[in-house]
Amino acid sequence: xxxxxxxxxxxxxxxxxxxxxxxxxxxxxxxxxxxxxxxxxxxxxxxxxxxxxxxxxxxxxxxxxxxxxxxxxxxxxxxxxxxxxxxxxxxxxxxxxxxxxxxxxxxxxxxxxxxxxxxxxxxxxxxxxxxxxxxxxxxxxxxxxxxxxxxxxxxxxxxxxxxxxxxxxxxxxxxxxxxxxxxxxxxxxxxxxxxxxxxxxxxxxxxxxxxxxxxxxxxxxxxxxxxxxxxxxxx
Numbered sequence: 001x002x003x004x005x006x007x008x009x010x011x012x013x014x015x016x017x018x019x020x021x022x023x024x025x026x027x028x029x030x031x032x033x034x035x036x037x038x039x040x041x042x043x044x045x046x047x048x049x050x051x052x053x054x055x056x057x058x059x060x061x062x063x064x065x066x067x068x069x070x071x072x073x074x075x076x077x078x079x080x081x082x083x084x085x086x087x088x089x090x091x092x093x094x095x096x097x098x099x100x101x102x103x104x105x106x107x108x109x110x111x112x113x114x115x116x117x118x119x120x121x122x123x124x125x126x127x128x129x130x131x132x133x134x135x136x137x138x139x140x141x142x143x144x145x146x147x148x149x150x151x152x153x154x155x156x157x158x159x160x161x162x163x164x165x166x167x168x169x170x171x172x173x174x175x176x177x178x179x180x181x182x183x184x185x186x187x188x189x190x191x192x193x194x195x196x197x198x199x200x201x202x203x204x205x206x207x208x209x210x211x212x213x214x215x216x217x218x219x220x221x222x223x224x225x226x227x228x229x230x231x232x233x234x235x
């Protein structure tokens with residue numbers, strides 16, 4: 001897959017997507033006839049109240065879940081049509097995930113945590129080491145490569161998480177509240193880094209956030225409420 005496979009500039013296309021979860025005899029409609037296009041190299045913020053479906057939409061784009069109805073296309077590939085095995089390989093190559101709570105392995109040091117996605121590739125040990133070195137350099141943590149998560153600040157742990165997200169040179173970065181567990185100073189550092197990845201490295205980024213301060217760093221913000229995209233809420 002490559003960005004050149006898209007014919008109209010849209011790297012991500014979500015069309016008429018519905019997502020329904022079943023809880024006992026109850027159907028919970030999370031997304032309803034949702035449409036979204038994200039051009040290549042865009043930095044998009046996705047905002048909305050808790051329970052509006054933001055993380056669900058992110059999971060559909062990242063191939064962690066499938067829509068009940070509708071289509072999800074990334075780089076010309078129908079992600080919703082892949083088998084579980086195909087999705088695992090597709091995610092490993094094309095999607096970098098960045099989470100609110102870092103999700104680092106406490107028994108592994110920084111460089112070992114960053115290397116984890118590369119273990120699903122055919123790279124040699126030397127090639128993996130070079131990719132890890134480059135990713136840690138991009139996030140400014142070359143000097144902390146041997147440190148374990150417990151010895152790193154929250155901001156440094158999130159930088160390790162970002163390095164892990166970019167180490168495979170993915171097509172798209174999906175960030176779920178990446179600054180939600182950080183103070184303002186550390187959060188601003190992470191937002192600076194995401195902007196640099198977008199502007200200097202051409203990464204397409206979709207970021208879920210509750211924070212208007214964070215959303216201002218994106219080139220565009222869309223609002224999700226009650227399973228549908230709409231205009232900015234009026235205060």
